[in-house]
Amino acid sequence: MTIKYQTVGNLRVSEKLLNFINNELLKGIDISIEKFWLGFDESAHHLASINSELIKKRKTLQIKIDNWHIKNKSKEFKLEEYKNFLKEIGYIQEEGPDFKIETSNVDEEISSIAGPQLVVPIMNARYTLNAANARWVSLYDSLYGTNIIESEEGGSERYDPNRGQEVIKYVRELFDKFIPINETSWKNISSLKVSNKDLIISKGEKEYKLKDQNKFVGHRGDANKPSAIIIKNNNLHFEIIINPKAFSAAHDIAGISDVIVESAVSTICDNEDSVAAVDAEDKIICYKNWLGLMKGDLKIQFEKNGKKLERKLNPDRSYISRDGKGLKLHGRSLLLIRNVGHLMTTPSIILKDGKEMPEGIMDAFLTTAAAVHDLKKNKNSKKGSIYIVKPKMHGPEETAFTDSIFSKVEELLNLEKNTCKIGIMDEERRTSVNLKECIRTLKNRVFFINTGFLDRTGDEIHTSMEAGPMIKKGDMKSSKWISAYENNNVDIGLKCGFSGKAQIGKGMWAMPDKMREMMSEKINHLKAGANCAWVPSPTAASIHALHYHEIDIFKEQQKILNRGKTNLDDLLTIPTADRPNWSVDEINSEISNSAQTLLGYVVRWIDQGVGCSKVPDINNIGLMEDRATLRISSQHIANWIHHGITTKIQVVEIMKEMAKVVDKQNEDDQEYTKMSDNYENSLAFKTACDLIFKGKDQPSGYTEPLLHLNRLEKKLI
Secondary structure, eight states, rough: OOEEEEEEETEEEEEEHHHHHHIISTSSSSSSSHHHHHHHHHHHHHHHHHHHHHHHHHHHHHHHHHOOOHTTTTOOHHHHHHHHHHHTTTTOOOOOOEEEOOOSSSOOHTTTOOEEEEEEETTOOOHHHHHHGGEEEHHHHHHHTTTOOTTTTTSSOOHHHHHHHHHHHHHHHHHHHHHBTTOOGGGGGGEEETTTTEEEEEEEEEEEOBSSGGEEEEEEEOSSSEEEEEETTTEEEEEEEOOOGGGGGOOOOOOOOEEEOOOSEEEEEESSSTOOOOOOHHHHHHHHHHHHHHHHHOEEEETTEEEEEEEOOOOEEEEETTTEEEEEEESOOOEEEEEOOOOOEEEEEETTOOEEEHHHHHHHHHHHHHHHHHTOSSSSOOTTOEEEEEEEHHHHHHHHHHHHHOOOOOTTOOOOOOOOEEEEEESSSSHTTTHHHHHHHHEEEEEEEEEEEEHHHHHHHTTTTOOOOOOHHHHHHTTTTHHHHHHHHHHHHHTTTTTSSSEEEOOOOTTTTOOHHHHHTHHHHTTTTTTEEEESHHHHHHHHHHHHOOOOOOHHHHHHHHSSSOOOOTOOOOBBBBOOOOHHHHHHHHHHHHHHHHHHHHHHHHHOOSSSSEEEEESOOOEEEHHHHHHHHHHHHHHHHHHHHSSSSHHHHHHHHHHHHHHTTTTTTOOOOOOOTTTGGOOOHHHHHHHHHHHGGGGGGGGGGHHHHHHHHHHHO
């Protein structure tokens, strides 16, 4: 497929992208087409040259680190010498004085409402709308349809009244814990009404009130017979639906038919790791969906169980407040947009020197231009801010460059300075060790920092590739560096004044079918100081939201603020295996696990253009996976080959066996093409192998260059 370009100033722009920008993106915002292209042309060329130098610096630093490890391989590793070396080459930068972030006009979903955060591939309109609407989710449905409630009918289409009663009991027990009633239990109540600004709860002839009446904030319908009661706890809401005629209220004396829980407080609409967008055609889909969200008119028609359905953005939710006035709550998740990082370029636009434009620069201008439509309505951001999550930045120079990019964007689009807020993904080693200085460069924009185990481990392995063979992937989570990394992210964020002003995030729960396990384990993210954490689905968001009712995270952060500072030595401890004596079976098992996961993801990416999906692992447990999965797996196997733990021949044989496993797991997918029928001609199999065997030489161990190259080839077939 040949791209048709049109010349605009010094740029050659994909004809399809040009038409989209001129006829859709810029329509309705206060900038002429001529002025946009003139400013974009000038800014893009200026920024692209800086971008290129920063990427060169990454390579230069990596070569110096590799050479240091090779030179010192025969010596005893001395951390102090290594640390001094990293400082000499500018990898570790001198830490400046303490400071507090000064980000202003931040929405309460960022500053003061702690809760779950979804990440959704912006390329899929249906998933995106589901995520945007996941601000309010049925707790009854979520509990009934997951493994939190144990019964034989779990997952069955036939309604089990006993399971339904277990759901009601579970919710009543939660209410007794989070919103207790004076002198009785939610299990015993018979009715609810509103009188004299208070919620009156009856048990027969007796009337009771909440222990904390301030938790009652409003109702819907007649005060004596309300159709809904709205409760607020830890800045999150429950909506109790009262409808005695509803099927779900048949055995409920109080007539409660459902409980709606405020769930995904914010959502990252992702242009990066969860999409397979490799050309102008793909990027237009991403930009169109984001534009539709910002204009509020995104909708999609689809068929489900033989019925034609339409999905669109939910309206705000209306109530009568305690004092009898109108009360409106945001009906949708606060939407953030994740751009790509600084590495990749795009064939969508060609610069005057014939090189492709850095994709992150294109994303910055075009996703912000789309968000300008919301600034006219303030439907998404009530404060008039645009939230951009910026991934894969390496150190303070690159975060400062991001500040420069968005200063240029604001200047061109006539926006007030710092309208564009930036989220820092702490997923690269050079950012982790310089996090405070990275934040300083964005102190007027930063609204978010978070950790990502998979990408961060991939970079850990690649940066220290020459240091020796790495420990097993499963052992990484209990290693010294990962603990220091997670703690450091929170410590630095709190010291820089994030609490009550910005988000400190934690990573994804990857098993959407394991909600009981998530309920047990993911509360640890709050205990560790995170006021938002990633979940894989609206259902998971509703379950994880319960953790934020249990723990007042802002009080928790104040406790954490007083603990000791993370030791930089721990953060720089390289997770190499000291004289490993693993058996052949242990080694092959580890490689098989990584190879199967890698193949299961790559085959959908290359053959079907699916950037994020539930991929069954080697034990057939479905895991939500994106590109970060590939980075850790490919780098780990590449490291073991490089240090002789295994061989390329052994890995190829394992890859072939795992391809058969993946083929079997996908046998019901009519669009699936088997890899094992013809390994030599399977582009997906070849790509998966390249990610490993060429992994050592990939920039920072990233998978995007090889994935994009081969997906573009697949689209030409």
